[in-house]
Amino acid sequence: MSQTGRHLIVLGGTRHQRLLAVAAHEAAALDAAPRERRDTGRATQPARITFPATHLPFIRPGVATLPSLDGPCLLRVDDLDRAFPNNQLTGTRLVLTQSTYLMQKWIDALGPTGRIIASANREALLLGAPEALEGRGPWAQFEVVQLENEPCASVPAGQGKAEDQAGESWKKPAGPKAGSSLEGDLAAAFASRSGEERLEICQRLFSQLPNSALAAVAFASAAREQQDLSSARTALDAAGLLAPDWEAVHYEDGKFWLGCEELDRARVAFERAAELMPTFSAAYVNLGATLGELGRPEDAMRAFRHALAGDPRNFTLLNNIGVVSRELGRLDESEAALSKVVQIAPDFVFGHYNLGHTRLLKGNERGALEAYEEGQRRDPEKNRRQGCRLAVVRFANGDPAGAERDLWHYADGAPPDEREDMLLEAYEVGQALVQARPELAAHRAFLDRIVASLGGPRDQRT
Known part of the structure; x- marks a missing residue:
């Protein structure tokens, strides 16, 4: 996360200390904000808005009743970590609760003169929005004020003030009550660790509020999490009719069709989401991935490049760019992207494997081996498969003993079908290396043993 930026987040310390720090920064920001003169000639005070963090994902800027945002505006959010509940199954998380989307949406709504000032529990933020601490996407625009380490972070459960304990900001809000708001009910639903409870709440809200696109898209997400695809489809269709200009609806629609392997429908949905919100990086990432699956790598690259402009530290996006560039034969671009991947996320092992693959194709066998x-x-x-590829790279580096060791170690630990597939790949790549570099023919015994294990030359097998 950037140390300087237009927006600001306070981390560390106790909750009380964070609130005091935020109040001081808020007062200074309001005092320093430019005054806009209207037709009346009078100076105007900057607008100040605040919401409970748990409600923030379910408030749609531009649709909710907000102060006029045509002048300077300050949004204050305490306990921002609570805005990003992360309790749904992988791949089904509602986009409204994802931090890069939510913060970008508010930054866009506030405009160039607006500011966000927030506080958060670092440990809880790491659970729900790790990209915040990585400075990814909109978070790169945040200045970080780091107070002293949170003293209660290591206090055993049940000791110290509950509001200061790490993770305590994830405590489930009180359940829905008569007269409660839609935002509050949805906050309770998505804070729940029970998918069944989430579905029950969202289904009730969808039934009670048939004209709410928010209720519909939330129910669709909860239903899809529970594999109720029929209900999810019904809710998404309703949301599309109620809010055809809401990118979140189209994004969730794209995720639905992607899960059904309806790639062209997913493409249309992600294209619409990206068109409606050009700063929505994840829409372009998913669009690019879908276009790649549809055999349109050039179009995929354009979508990926657009996404990268708004999220340059997204290592999975850089990895995609590296792989697609390699498929297009742009090996220098591929190596450059993959080198950034391993720099940003050294523990993302497929970044190293993909970098090694690209370097091997470039003829940099030593660099491939290192990767x-x-x-x-x-x-x-x-x-196992990457281990077998490492064996082939050792062969390319003139190390047949190391190649033999790794190949049979990994291949012999695989099920029969996988073993055969990996050995065939090793043989084909090895053969191509021998043809390109005749000096490797001295180590043909490595390839001959693969052929023998497979039961004879590939072109002679039935």
Whole structure:
């Protein structure tokens, strides 16, 4: 996260200390904000808005009743970590609760003169929005004020003030009550660790509020999490009719179709989401990935490049760019992107493996070996296929003994079908290396043993 920026977040200390620090920064910001003169000729005070953090994901800027945002405006949010509940199954998390989308949406709404000043519990923020601490996407625009380390972070459960304990900001809000707000009910639903409870709350709200696009998109997410695809589809169709200009609806629609392997429908949905919110990096990432699956790598690259402009530290995006660039034969671009991946996220092992693959294609066998070895060193699962590829890279570096050791170690630990597939790949790549570099023919015994293990030359097998 940037140390300077237009927006500000206070971390560390106790909750009380964070609130005091935020109040001081808020007062200074309001005092220093430019005054806009209207037609009346009178100076105007900057608008100040604040919401409970748990409600923030469910308030749509531009649709909710807000102060006029045509002048300077300050949004204050205490306990911002509570705005990003992360209790849904992987791949089903409602986009409204994802920090890069939510913060970008508010930054866009506030405009160039607006500011966000917030506080958060660092440990809880790490659980719900790790990208915040990585300075990714909109978080790069935040200045960080770091107070002393949170004294209660290591206090045993039940000791100290509950409001200051790490993770305590994830405590489930009180359940829905008569007269409670839609935002409050949804906050309770998505804070719940029970998918069944979340679905029950969201289904009730969808039934009670048939004209609410928010209730519809939330119910669709909860239903999809529970594999109720029929209900999810019904809710998404309703949301699309109620809010055709809301990018979140189209993004959730794209995720639905992607899960159904309806790639062209997913493409249309992600394109619409990106069109409606050009700063929505994740929409472009998913659009690019879908275009790649549809065999349109040039279009995929354009989408990825657009996404990268708004989220240059997104290592999975850089990895995609590296892989697609390699498929297009742009090996220098591929190596540059993948080198950034391993720099930003050294524990992302496939960054190292992909970098090794690209370097091998470039003829940099030594660099390929270094990348594959680093990937294997960091890989807790010791991926078998990548281990076999490391063996081939050792062969390319004139190390047949190391190649033999790694190949049979990984291949013999695989199920029969996987073993055969990995050995065939090793043989084909090895053959291509021998043809390109005749000096490797001195080590043909490595390839001959693969052929023998497979039961004879590939072109003679039935």
